Amino acid sequence: MIFSLFHNPQHREERAEALVLLRKESLDIYNRLHSIAEDIKFVEDVCQSYPDLPVLPNLRCGAWYVDPKLMRHAGAYFKSTDGHTNNWSFNLRRPNLHLLSTVIHCHGIILVDSTRAGKRMPDALSKTIPIWCSVINKAIRKLYTKDADWDTHFYCPPGVVSAQEQSQIETRLDDWATSLAESSYSLPILPLPLRPMWITPSASTFPRLPPTSEAQFFPIICVSASKQIQEGIERRSQGFAYVQGSGDDHELWGLGLTPQIFWQHQDQLLSATRGTLPEVVKTLVASSPHRQHEDWLKPPTPISKVGGRLLICAIADVPSGLPPHLPNSDDRIAYVIVTNEPTAFDDAVGKDEFERKDVLVLSMQEGKRGQAQFLQTVLPRAVPFIGTYIMGGTKVCICCHNGKDASDTCC
Numbered sequence: 001m002i003f004s005l006f007h008n009p010q011h012r013e014e015r016a017e018a019l020v021l022l023r024k025e026s027l028d029i030y031n032r033l034h035s036i037a038e039d040i041k042f043v044e045d046v047c048q049s050y051p052d053l054p055v056l057p058n059l060r061c062g063a064w065y066v067d068p069k070l071m072r073h074a075g076a077y078f079k080s081t082d083g084h085t086n087n088w089s090f091n092l093r094r095p096n097l098h099l100l101s102t103v104i105h106c107h108g109i110i111l112v113d114s115t116r117a118g119k120r121m122p123d124a125l126s127k128t129i130p131i132w133c134s135v136i137n138k139a140i141r142k143l144y145t146k147d148a149d150w151d152t153h154f155y156c157p158p159g160v161v162s163a164q165e166q167s168q169i170e171t172r173l174d175d176w177a178t179s180l181a182e183s184s185y186s187l188p189i190l191p192l193p194l195r196p197m198w199i200t201p202s203a204s205t206f207p208r209l210p211p212t213s214e215a216q217f218f219p220i221i222c223v224s225a226s227k228q229i230q231e232g233i234e235r236r237s238q239g240f241a242y243v244q245g246s247g248d249d250h251e252l253w254g255l256g257l258t259p260q261i262f263w264q265h266q267d268q269l270l271s272a273t274r275g276t277l278p279e280v281v282k283t284l285v286a287s288s289p290h291r292q293h294e295d296w297l298k299p300p301t302p303i304s305k306v307g308g309r310l311l312i313c314a315i316a317d318v319p320s321g322l323p324p325h326l327p328n329s330d331d332r333i334a335y336v337i338v339t340n341e342p343t344a345f346d347d348a349v350g351k352d353e354f355e356r357k358d359v360l361v362l363s364m365q366e367g368k369r370g371q372a373q374f375l376q377t378v379l380p381r382a383v384p385f386i387g388t389y390i391m392g393g394t395k396v397c398i399c400c401h402n403g404k405d406a407s408d409t410c411c
Helices: 002-007 009-026 029-049 098-106 123-143 163-181 259-264 266-271 277-286 342-349 368-391 405-410
Strands: 055-057 109-113 194-199 218-224 233-235 241-243 310-314 333-339 359-363 395-400
Touching: 009 241, 029 055, 029 109, 029 218, 029 241, 029 266, 029 277, 098 109, 098 218, 098 368, 109 123, 123 163, 123 194, 123 218, 259 266, 266 277, 333 368, 359 368, 368 395
Parallel strands: 055 109, 109 218, 194 218, 310 395, 333 359, 333 395
Antiparallel strands: 233 241
């Protein structure tokens, strides 16, 4: 009987058709947007439970679930690959140190992300952020405090990370902390250690936090926005199929839609019918100021005092894909991108540019906070990056929102 189920040609054909239908539904933009809307309600419930804590998306996926109006601070960029089994890392190219000033000022933060079918939470929340918290705590103890009670423990979500994997990660934490402490980064003095905490849609209660005056740690609340669905799809009575982690890889299903466009036109998108939605999306994407372009709108300006080895330009002028050569030249080029909207840059030039070794993306807010970030985070990261590429014969293009403020100062 079992043999016939697996080897009957009719059954194999039916199974193949079912898988095709499942994939089609999972990539359907109507299903995706309504699934995201359902998850947003859960994220809003979490935020209401912690009204004093700022909520930040973990880019890129998290940007679909966090209303930009609630974002008083720049987002985070913790990669799941830095938490993948046997690939654990505290990556000095994306140390997320800009979050620490927010943590200190607000006594904690909420980080939002999501993951696709089969997992309760992404590795970014279950391992990358716990690694970050422990390494930061250990580096702070090495630099500033000899307090024996300073907490450097490696906390993991129960039932998600095995004891064996936790033990393997713990053996690497001290080396990562030493690398951070001895790097060119300037770490602020933390009055309290960081501690990760986790919330998923399956939680019956949310963690209770003590009053600020009695707190013994800064909570880093990791919110996995999507409900875990074993098959990845679950029918809803409202006429759509719920897709777990719908915000992930929007290039595959979004028809050019981005989190920025979604939040600007959320009501219009969610009120469209399944049949009219694709046209609505295409119209909104076509009118978006963040749409991609293939050529330089304006060539970068070389800095003559350094022999043209440094160049500056506005982010809006940069082509999608960030070409490896200067226009009309064989000269190789690397990029430093300084922006207060990492997701907007990401959508304008393409998702893979965050991953390239010759591209350094730095987050910097506008105003006085941005000035402090520039000195504490942007310059310490930009200068060695620029020096490495210039010494190797590669020119460096420094880009900011207007091609003047941060670009000129870095030069």
